[in-house]
Amino acid sequence: MTVRRASRIPGLQRDDLVRGEAFIDGAWVGAESRISVENPADGLVVGDVPDLGAGEATQAVTAAQDAMPGWQTLTGKARGQVLRRWSELMLAHAEDLARIMTAEQGKPLAEARGEVAYAAAFLEWFAEEARRVNGDILTPHASDKRLTVLRRPVGVVAAITPWNFPLAMITRKAGPALAVGCTMVVKPSELTPLSALALARLGQEAGVPPGVFNVITGQAAPIGDVLTGDPRIRKFTFTGSTAVGKMLAARCMATVKRVSLELGGNAPFIVFDDADIEAAVDGAIASKFRNTGQTCVCANRFFVQAGIHDRFAAALAARVGGLRLGPGLIGAFDQGPLIDARAVAKVRAHIADAVGAGARILTGGQSATVGPLFFQPTVLVDVRPDALVNREETFGPLAAITRFETEAEAIRMANDTSTGLAAYVFTQDMSRGVRLSETLECGMVGLNAGLISTEVAPFGGVKESGMGREGSRYGLEDYLDLKLVCANVA
Numbered sequence: 244m245t246v247r248r249a250s251r252i253p254g255l256q257r258d259d260l261v262r263g264e265a266f267i268d269g270a271w272v273g274a275e276s277r278i279s280v281e282n283p284a285d286g287l288v289v290g291d292v293p294d295l296g297a298g299e300a301t302q303a304v305t306a307a308q309d310a311m312p313g314w315q316t317l318t319g320k321a322r323g324q325v326l327r328r329w330s331e332l333m334l335a336h337a338e339d340l341a342r343i344m345t346a347e348q349g350k351p352l353a354e355a356r357g358e359v360a361y362a363a364a365f366l367e368w369f370a371e372e373a374r375r376v377n378g379d380i381l382t383p384h385a386s387d388k389r390l391t392v393l394r395r396p397v398g399v400v401a402a403i404t405p406w407n408f409p410l411a412m413i414t415r416k417a418g419p420a421l422a423v424g425c426t427m428v429v430k431p432s433e434l435t436p437l438s439a440l441a442l443a444r445l446g447q448e449a450g451v452p453p454g455v456f457n458v459i460t461g462q463a464a465p466i467g468d469v470l471t472g473d474p475r476i477r478k479f480t481f482t483g484s485t486a487v488g489k490m491l492a493a494r495c496m497a498t499v500k501r502v503s504l505e506l507g508g509n510a511p512f513i514v515f516d517d518a519d520i521e522a523a524v525d526g527a528i529a530s531k532f533r534n535t536g537q538t539c540v541c542a543n544r545f546f547v548q549a550g551i552h553d554r555f556a557a558a559l560a561a562r563v564g565g566l567r568l569g570p571g572l573i574g575a576f577d578q579g580p581l582i583d584a585r586a587v588a589k590v591r592a593h594i595a596d597a598v599g600a601g602a603r604i605l606t607g608g609q610s611a612t613v614g615p616l617f618f619q620p621t622v623l624v625d626v627r628p629d630a631l632v633n634r635e636e637t638f639g640p641l642a643a644i645t646r647f648e649t650e651a652e653a654i655r656m657a658n659d660t661s662t663g664l665a666a667y668v669f670t671q672d673m674s675r676g677v678r679l680s681e682t683l684e685c686g687m688v689g690l691n692a693g694l695i696s697t698e699v700a701p702f703g704g705v706k707e708s709g710m711g712r713e714g715s716r717y718g719l720e721d722y723l724d725l726k727l728v729c730a731n732v733a
């Protein structure tokens with residue numbers, strides 16, 4: 244059954260990119276029961292999608308399984324051509340995709356445009372890599388044997404993705420999966436399904452065959468049960484919170500699925516006395532306040548050396564105080580709303596905890612008047628190392644600064660966390676930069692750099708931040724199994 248809904252997102256060139264149906268086996272699938280999608284900037288409904296469950300999830304897995312033989316026997320070049328067309332269509336419709344994203348997610352339109360380009364770049368990158376999935380011939384261990392190592396697609400992939408990057412977190416998985424010949428079922432966040440469905444629509448137009456890429460919308464738990472439990476799924480890839488990721492990964496072990504996890508971070512941002520202060524402030528704004536503080540690589544703990552502390556804090560507060568807040572579809576702003584009331588409450592709780600223990604607010608600290616989910620970007624100083632904000636990821640626009648004296652102290656505090664995704668170091672002493680890059684327990688280091696994500700480099704974390712890498716040539720490995728052929732030639 245098909246339920247059509249007119250778009251409630253203004254200014255689109257193509258209203259049909261706002262879908263009211265899920266995408267299974269190349270067909271648009273509706274349902275009476277609906278989930279509303281709201282704009283966090285004003286609470287208005289911008290669309291609605293089918294509230295599907297375990298039955299439809301199983302159908303999607305069947306479709307992906309059935310599509311696998313045809314897709315994987317295409318040449319890498321042919322799969323790459325489809326991925327490239329898909330990427331080109333994303334860019335051709337970048338403005339519509341950006342508006343849809345801002346409407347359901349809240350990020351400033353300029354950032355949404357940036358994410359569309361970033362997301363399309365994963366499809367383009369893996370379109371190129373599709374032709375380079377090579378195996379090996381090994382020197383045999385016996386004269387009557389020949390050893391060949393094939394790299395084969397793992398099989399049907401299930402992906403569960405978050406709301407903070409509604410397109411890129413899907414293409415970063417779909418690019419490598421489809422490039423090597425896997426098929427997939429994606430469950431996007433229930434908060435941002437419209438971007439995922441627009442992506443599916445463009446994939447269909449790019450010639451992705453039915454069943455190769457499926458998007459299912461609905462309740463997380465029953466769909467999640469299928470995606471982690473169905474034995475036909477051979478790989479499960481998740482981006483989201485640490486708690487949910489751990490729980491879902493544990494379920495995957497019953498059928499021994501390959502698992503990739505991109506979970507939470509608690510990134511340290513370390514500024515040494517010898518840092519270029521302007522570069523450090525630029526880096527802090529980019530790392531901390533992008534997506535209104537809602538990225539897993541956002542700086543979360545600022546450690547600033549005593550000699551530069553006051554100057555850095557004052558310069559950062561001045562910049563943060565000038566950030567413009569507002570609804571992204573209406574004007575050019577630097578900060579959007581937070582995703583929901585729980586997110587606002589967390590920022591508030593982190594500030595209250597720090598201030599209760601003696602921290603001072605340099606700027607911000609309160610809800611903004613723009614709307615209930617807007618919060619003033621905030622800078623705190625004199626934050627204790629054991630404050631809540633230093634122990635938990637805030638996922639909001641709060642820069643909490645803790646002072647330190649020595650390099651050893653900074654390293655100890657930075658590594659004192661169960662997660663290890665990104666870390667940022669600002670220093671003009673390159674020996675120190677190299678030392679810290681090696682010593683910090685994390686998957687990615689920004690050395691005098693606040694933005695580190697690109698499709699050409701491996702993204703991922705250590706410790707409880709996850710397992711596996713996305714993007715780059717390393718990102719292909721998570722979708723490939725090695726297969727040995729030992730031939731007797733006697």
Ligand code: ADP
Nearest residue numbers: 403404405431432433463464467482483484487
């Ligand atoms: P966040 O806190 O960033 O929203 P979540 O981990 O809750 O992160 O969400 C990331 C993704 O995980 C979303 O697609 C969400 O629907 C999904 N999810 C959350 N809980 C479950 C669950 N119990 N089973 C399956 N998926 C889930």
